[in-house]
Amino acid sequence: MSFTVIRRFGTDVEANLALGLLRTNGIEAHLNDEHLVSDAPGFAGMLGGIKLVVPADREIEARALLDEYVAIDEDTLAAADDSQVEIMLREAGALLTGHFKLTSGRHSDAYVEKIRLINQPQMVVKLCAMLAARMRHIESDVVVGPAMGGIVLAYEVAKALGRRFVFSQRFDGRMGVRSGFPLKQGNRAIIIEDITTTGGSIVEVIDCLRERGVEVAGVGLIVDRSGGAIDFDVPTFALLSLDIQSWEPSDCPLCASKQPITKPGSSDK
Ligand SMILES: [Zn+2]
Structure with missing residues (x-):
């Protein structure tokens, strides 16, 4: 009997989930290099990952099961x-x-640490899969993320949606897109950003895309700190909507109750 590799995984958890799915459906699948990869995860790439292997005559069926599984998983994420x-x-x-x-000098009882939204790749993948699942119905050619935080997130959403990826950045203070990116008039774009409070930088990205004849089809955010108050005039999706309270120090109830105050990591703009 001949066998064929139908998928490669970076972690044994994912590999075993897929293996279990196929075996439950009566396909005699097995994993290659599982122990090599789980003992030395740093070498997973070099080893080509953990390989999911199935009998060649069950390949099409196995691939269909995995595709369906991913689809179901995305619904759950959505x-x-x-x-x-x-x-x-x-x-x-x-x-x-x-x-x-x-x-700003104001006091607050909650704080979002932007860096922590993107410093754990596994969580980034999960958050972006959630966002992609909610935005999959939007017709688009390209996913755009403003530097810096938006780059990683837009890239990951673009990957999940199978679209092209572009980032925008400031040139002498003005938002723009490097000329090397293939953006064409009539393209439809989704914009992805980590967090927004006033929505200012998103509006700048929308404007710079429209100037190039690109239609903005939607905006996706990990955290909307305005509590849903911002209206970009395009369909907008936020994984988490927060209405964070803040006060002038003289009106701060936390100061009144003498709670120690901290100045969290500055947002190096
Ligand atoms: Zn206070």
Whole structure:
């Protein structure tokens, strides 16, 4: 009997999930290099990952099962609600509760640490899969992310949606896109950003795309700190919508109750 490799995985968890799915459906699948990869995850790439192997005559059926599984999984991700996202972000240290002095000088009882939204690749993949699942119905050619935080996220959403990826950046303070990116008049773009409060930088990206004749088809955010108050005039999706309270120091109830204050990591703009 001949066998064929139908998928490669970076972790044994994913590999075993897929293996279990095929075996449950009566396909005699097995894994190659599982122990080599799980003992030395750093070498997973060099070894070509953990290989899922099936009898050649069951290949089409096995591939269909895996594709269906991914589709179901994406529906589950799309259905994840704010509370699940909130738990993930709290565990990652991206969403903090306490008594904070903001850059504006105002005080607040909650703080979003932007860096923590993107410093754990596994979580980035999951968050972006959720966002991609919610935005899959939007017809688009390209996913655009403003530097810096938006780059990683837009790339990952583009990968999940099978679209092209572009990032925007400031040139002498003005938002733009490098000329090397193939953006054509009539392209439809989705914009992805980590977090927005006033929506200012997203509006700049929308304007710079429209100037190039690119139609903005949607905006996706990990955290909307305006509590849904921002209207970009295009369909907008936020994984977590927060209405964070802030006060002038003289009106701060946390100061009144003498809670120690912290100045969280500055947002190096
Ligand atoms: Zn205070």
